[in-house]
Amino acid sequence: MPELSIVTTSERPDLQRSAVDRLRGSWPLFILKDPVSKTHRAAVREYFPHLDLLLVEDGEVVANAAGVALRWDGGVSTLPGGYDGAMVAAVREHESSVRPDTLCVMAATVVPHRTGSGLAGAILTGLRDRAAEAGLERVVVPVRPTLKASYPLTSTTDFMGWSRADGLHLDPWIRTHQRLGATILAPAPRSMTVTGTVAEWETWTGMAFPQTGRYVVPGGLDLVEIDRERDLGTYSEDNVWMRHR
Numbered sequence: 001m002p003e004l005s006i007v008t009t010s011e012r013p014d015l016q017r018s019a020v021d022r023l024r025g026s027w028p029l030f031i032l033k034d035p036v037s038k039t040h041r042a043a044v045r046e047y048f049p050h051l052d053l054l055l056v057e058d059g060e061v062v063a064n065a066a067g068v069a070l071r072w073d074g075g076v077s078t079l080p081g082g083y084d085g086a087m088v089a090a091v092r093e094h095e096s097s098v099r100p101d102t103l104c105v106m107a108a109t110v111v112p113h114r115t116g117s118g119l120a121g122a123i124l125t126g127l128r129d130r131a132a133e134a135g136l137e138r139v140v141v142p143v144r145p146t147l148k149a150s151y152p153l154t155s156t157t158d159f160m161g162w163s164r165a166d167g168l169h170l171d172p173w174i175r176t177h178q179r180l181g182a183t184i185l186a187p188a189p190r191s192m193t194v195t196g197t198v199a200e201w202e203t204w205t206g207m208a209f210p211q212t213g214r215y216v217v218p219g220g221l222d223l224v225e226i227d228r229e230r231d232l233g234t235y236s237e238d239n240v241w242m243r244h245r
């Protein structure tokens with residue numbers, strides 16, 4: 001049996017560099033260009049080190065999960081503005097000494113050769129436990145449904161309703177959360193927005209964008225809008241709010 005342990009990146013800074021390198025490759029490159037993540041990353045690391053976890057298997061990092069703490073009254077209408085909005089709210093509230101009561105799970109990644117074996121569930125459970133220890137009563141997630149990348153023309157509202165015969169969702173990442181007791185709350189429109197020049201988008205996606213228009217890109221849940229006249233590419237993806245018990 002492999003030996004599994006969960007640590008925070010601040011407890012094991014020696015593991016952090018190799019973890020980042022190993023896990024970054026699991027994401028479409030453009031997702032890592034989110035300007036809100038870039039401008040808030042340092043503050044998130046400083047304010048929420050107890051919510052930045054690594055799953056270590058026989059000495060090697062195999063997964064990470066990270067969240068932020070914020071205040072939320074449990075109402076659907078008062079959910080933060082998606083991934084970007086949650087990050088901005090958590091940092092602003094921390095700096096204003098607002099007492100948080102909710103964990104917002106921001107990301108989870110499993111190294112490619114270990115996916116499909118329940119490691120995401122293990123580290124999400126670890127994150128929920130740490131949040132409970134920190135006094136956070138509620139858990140929400142702006143879930144990035146991985147299968148939606150195969151259906152970029154479908155509305156998020158329609159996609160949210162796609163269930164299998166067993167009642168679980170068609171999307172594997174939503175299923176992982178459902179197995180942990182989470183339910184779908186609402187769409188998270190324009191959860192994350194990424195902009196760049198046309199050349200940047202061509203580098204990030206490995207595609208050419210010869211004319212102005214909307215394009216399907218690998219790993220994109222929604223379309224990228226390319227405006228050659230303004231030398232601008234804009235991508236805004238919807239996510240799905242889920243709440244854990």
Ligand SMILES: CC(C)(COP(=O)(O)OP(=O)(O)OC[C@H]1O[C@@H](n2cnc3c(N)ncnc32)[C@H](O)[C@@H]1OP(=O)(O)O)[C@@H](O)C(=O)NCCC(=O)NCCS
Nearest residue numbers: 026107108109110115116117118119120144172173175176
């Ligand atoms: C999404 C992710 C975290 C899931 O981690 P995981 O440990 O594989 O999750 P699970 O073991 O719970 O598997 C969940 C489901 O996905 C399926 N699955 C896992 N990896 C898969 C793959 N590479 N291809 C197809 N299906 C896969 C599993 O079979 C399981 O399906 P089931 O419900 O029929 O059993 C992982 O695939 C990942 O790191 N992806 C890249 C980053 C990302 O998109 N993160 C989510 C957004 S924050």
